[in-house]
Amino acid sequence: MSSSAEVFDTIVRGVPLREPSIKFGTACVIGGSVAGLLAARVLSDHARRVVIVERDDLGPGRDSGPGAPHRNQAHGLLRGGQVQIESLLPGFTDEARRRGAVWAEVHQQRVVLGDHRQRDEGREPVLSATRPFLEELIRERVLRLPGVTVIRGVVSGLEYHDDAVAGVRYRADGTESRLDSEFTVDASGRSGKLAEWLEAGGYHRPHLERVDLPVTYATALFRRDRPADGSSMLVGVKQLKPGDPRADGVSGALVQAVEDDRWLVVAMSYGESRPARSLEAFRAALGGLHDPFPEALDSPVAQEIQTYRLAGNRRRDFAGTRLPARLAAVGDAVASFNPIYGQGMTSAALHAACLRLFLGGESDLSRPAADFFAMEEVVVDAAWLMSAGNDEALRDAAAGRPVPADVQAQREAMALIRRATLVDPVVSATFQKVRYLLAHPAALSDPALLERAGAPLRSS
Ligand SMILES: Cc1cc2nc3c(=O)[nH]c(=O)nc-3n(C[C@H](O)[C@H](O)[C@H](O)COP(=O)(O)OP(=O)(O)OC[C@H]3O[C@@H](n4cnc5c(N)ncnc54)[C@H](O)[C@@H]3O)c2cc1C
Structure with a gap:
């Protein structure tokens, strides 16, 4: 069995673009923002038709809407995300x-x-x-791909058949319609309703963790x-x-x-x-x-x-939940982080990379996409440790809350590493790779690195 660090490396390295292998007639993406557009890019290699259902009226000069009111806030693109987007959309x-x-x-x-x-x-x-600039550029390129279209509408639920998602219901121009889909990706963001739609279909809600x-x-x-x-x-x-x-x-x-x-x-x-x-x-x-x-x-x-x-910070445990087949979820719908760490768009791009590995492989699509969610969980864990993990440590320290000894030891090691990035080139180089989501956080547990991280403290 591969370690999380090996899985992470495989996702980051990705697969070279190959000839499309068509597996579906129609695939649907709920939400046409950064995560949804990158998922649509991946699906376009495997579906004759990819339909994005997006509630906001997006496009040049129309870069805001109730669906993602944070669009006009500062959005830094980490190197890990830029590399992934480049790989999905060369040039x-x-x-x-x-x-x-x-x-x-x-x-x-x-x-x-x-x-x-x-x-x-x-x-x-x-x-x-x-962000509107980056998102618009991604949108333009994705919508130029053959078979990719957008419907302006609000998805209100999923249709199920034979323990699989068979389509979505959406409202557009005051009318409720159904779109049949052989593979559906939820990319409806942090306040998306997938948990409720699953419950309505007789499935459990994925556990929600908050920091x-x-x-x-x-x-x-x-x-x-x-x-x-x-x-x-x-x-x-x-x-x-x-x-x-x-x-x-x-x-x-x-x-x-x-x-x-x-x-x-x-x-x-x-x-x-x-x-x-x-x-x-x-x-x-x-x-x-x-x-x-x-x-x-x-x-x-x-x-x-x-x-x-x-x-x-919020994350939903899709990997640990029994789900219908022919369903994936990406982006903030799965995990959304304190934006100070700048991980959201990069995580979304890495989720798309997981989808690419999953759909490009031999997985049985009539079964739940467990392999996809397991890969995605590795990405979420890595990002979560760097943001929610740090926030939790800050919060507990501010409140003087006691924590178990092993957690305290991990937090102290991380604090040591963060301080050492100011003085030690090797610690800085390793830490930055992890922070940019180019390397797995396991790199920070290397005893030699921890030894270096402690050195400035000992010599001062
Ligand atoms: C203040 C702030 C600052 C941030 N700064 C950074 C940063 O520096 N770097 C970074 O990488 N990330 C940052 N992020 C995170 C980033 O915005 C997201 O993680 C990233 O864009 C991926 O979002 P998403 O596409 O999953 O979701 P969203 O961007 O939330 O998009 C969801 C889309 O789904 C649509 N939708 C929702 N429900 C439905 C429905 N029922 N039917 C149809 N459409 C629907 C919405 O209209 C929206 O367009 C920041 C976030 C915030 C709030």
Whole structure:
């Protein structure tokens, strides 16, 4: 049996694009955002027709809607996700750059944690753009694939036949319709209703696990009057310590050069504190930070501050639930993380990679997609450890809550590693690979690495 780390490596490495092998007449995807579009890309190799049912009216210039109101918040694409999207949609990165997305090399980034600049080792270039831009580019490419179409409608339930999903019911223009589907993928996001639809079909709801740590985002765009070239820092992250007089309730901030000659600036706050909502307060809280925060904040506003609050991390245990056949779920519908860790789009891309391995293999599709969900669980576990695991540790430490000795030991090791990323190149390189979802967190349990991580502490 393969270890989780081996499974993760197989998913990350992926399979080379092969000739499509058609297994279905019609496949359906519920939700046409990042996760749904990438799933549709995979399905297009195996279905004559792929129908995406999406409730929002999406497309150029129509980049928001009630289905995903967080679209206009800052969205960083981790290297692990960019690599996966490139593999699914070859040429994606070049096209994004041609259309104005900024490619920030490692030396153009500055990551500051507390008062320390993080080391460059292990950091990767960033494809820097807004989420509507990235999503629109993915949508355009996926909708150009033969057989892929979108219906604007709201899915209200699943149809079952012979212990398998046989289609979806949806409402469009006030009419309820049914779409027959031989394979259905739920990509309806964090507040999707799949658990209820399963229950209505006589199945159990997948167990929901939560790690609550509320976070509020405030994102604004400013005009950028100079090109994003190597002469300046393009991406900067500042994580302020709670209580820092410059923070004004802000626990983290990011400025990045994005498409259309704009700066995107975001302030993030934990718990009950809220980032500034007026431009004056926003500028007062962040203007004293390192360049290019002041430059960006002094520039004309291109998009007023928009705020969004999220309660914390959520995951649903599909791998441990008896499910009907011909059903998969991807993206936030499966696991949604504290956005500060920037894992959502990358996780969605890795879920699509799992679907590609599953559908490209020999699995018996008349049975539940257990192999798919087992692979996906490995991806969810890896991302969860880095985000929800850290949030849980922060939350317990703040509340002075006692935890079992083995959990405490793991948390202390992780805290040691995080601190050592500021001083040790090898620890930094390994940690970044895991953080970017390019490597499995098992890499962080290597005794030699832990030894190195402890060294700076011993010598100080
Ligand atoms: C404030 C914030 C900041 C974030 N920052 C980052 C970041 O920096 N980096 C990153 O990678 N990720 C980030 N994320 C996470 C990221 O948004 C998602 O993880 C990622 O886009 C995948 O989402 P999704 O496609 O699964 O779901 P969503 O983006 O939520 O899309 C679900 C889609 O399904 C549609 N839908 C829902 N129900 C139905 C229905 N019944 N019928 C038809 N359609 C339906 C919705 O309209 C929507 O379009 C952030 C999230 C938030 C909230």
